[in-house]
Amino acid sequence: MRDAYDAMAPFYDAFSGEYPVYRAGRLAGIAGLGPEPGARVLDAGCGTGLNFGPLMERVGPGGAVVGIDRSAGMLRRAERRAAAHGWDNVVLVQADLETMAPDRIAALLGSVGAGAGSPTSRAGLATYSLSLMPGWRRVAEHLADGLGHGARLCVVDMQQPVGRARWLAPLAELACALGGSDIAAHPWTAVEDRCREVGGASVRGGHLQARWGTLSAVGNG
Numbered sequence: 001m002r003d004a005y006d007a008m009a010p011f012y013d014a015f016s017g018e019y020p021v022y023r024a025g026r027l028a029g030i031a032g033l034g035p036e037p038g039a040r041v042l043d044a045g046c047g048t049g050l051n052f053g054p055l056m057e058r059v060g061p062g063g064a065v066v067g068i069d070r071s072a073g074m075l076r077r078a079e080r081r082a083a084a085h086g087w088d089n090v091v092l093v094q095a096d097l098e099t100m101a102p103d104r105i106a107a108l109l110g111s112v113g114a115g116a117g118s119p120t121s122r123a124g125l126a127t128y129s130l131s132l133m134p135g136w137r138r139v140a141e142h143l144a145d146g147l148g149h150g151a152r153l154c155v156v157d158m159q160q161p162v163g164r165a166r167w168l169a170p171l172a173e174l175a176c177a178l179g180g181s182d183i184a185a186h187p188w189t190a191v192e193d194r195c196r197e198v199g200g201a202s203v204r205g206g207h208l209q210a211r212w213g214t215l216s217a218v219g220n221g
C-alpha cells in the first residue's frame, strides 16, 4: 500500500524546515544520546536518513545504524544518502513500527555490527516520528524492551512553542498538520518513564523537545 510519506519523500529534505528549525532538535538529541564509537543505533522512523551523518560521526565505521521506516519512498532516499557517503554500515528495513515486537527489534540490532555488543553499545533514536503513530506508547515500550536494560534511548519531537515564542503556535500547528503529527502527543515522556539519568533539551522556543537517558530494568512509573 502507498504510504503518505511516499509522496512527500522527494520534497522532504528541502521543504521540511530542516535547517531553519528541525536540525537543531536532532543535533541536541543525538548529542544527548551520545552513542559511543562502535555502537549500534536503531533509528525508528528514519525517513530520508537525516540522522545518519551525525550518528556516523559518533559510531564510526565499527558501529552501525539500523533505520526502520514504513515508507518505501523515504527509505529509497535514505538508501541513496548512505550510498553517496559510502556508509555500508547502514541497514534499512521497511516495517511498521506499530506492529514490531521487541524480539524483532533485538534481533535486528543483534544482526549488525561487530561482536556481541554490550548494553551500553546499543541505542535507540526516534526523531519526529513517534508523534505520527497513534500507538506511540506501545511502540516506545517495544523499543525499550527490544533495546534492553542499560541501552540508551532518545526521543525528539514537537509541541506548541512556549513563552515569548507562543505567537508561532499557528506555524507549529501547520507544520505538524502537514506532516501528520499529533502536536499534543509529547512522546518524549516515554524516556522519562523508562530511563534513569534523564537529560533533555528544549529548543526553537520550546517547539522541539528532546529527552535521553539510560534504560532501566523496569519503568519509573
Ligand SMILES: C[S@@+](CC[C@H](N)C(=O)[O-])C[C@H]1O[C@@H](n2cnc3c(N)ncnc32)[C@H](O)[C@@H]1O
Residues within 6 Å of the ligand: 003, 005, 026, 044, 045, 046, 047, 048, 049, 050, 051, 068, 069, 070, 071, 074, 095, 096, 097, 098, 126, 127, 128, 129, 132, 133, 179
Ligand atoms: C516526519 S518524518 C521524520 C523522519 C526522520 N526521523 C527525521 O527526523 O527526519 C516521520 C517518519 O516516520 C515514518 N513513520 C510513520 N509512522 C510509521 C510507522 N508506524 N512505522 C514506521 N515508520 C513510520 C514516516 O514514514 C516518516 O518517514
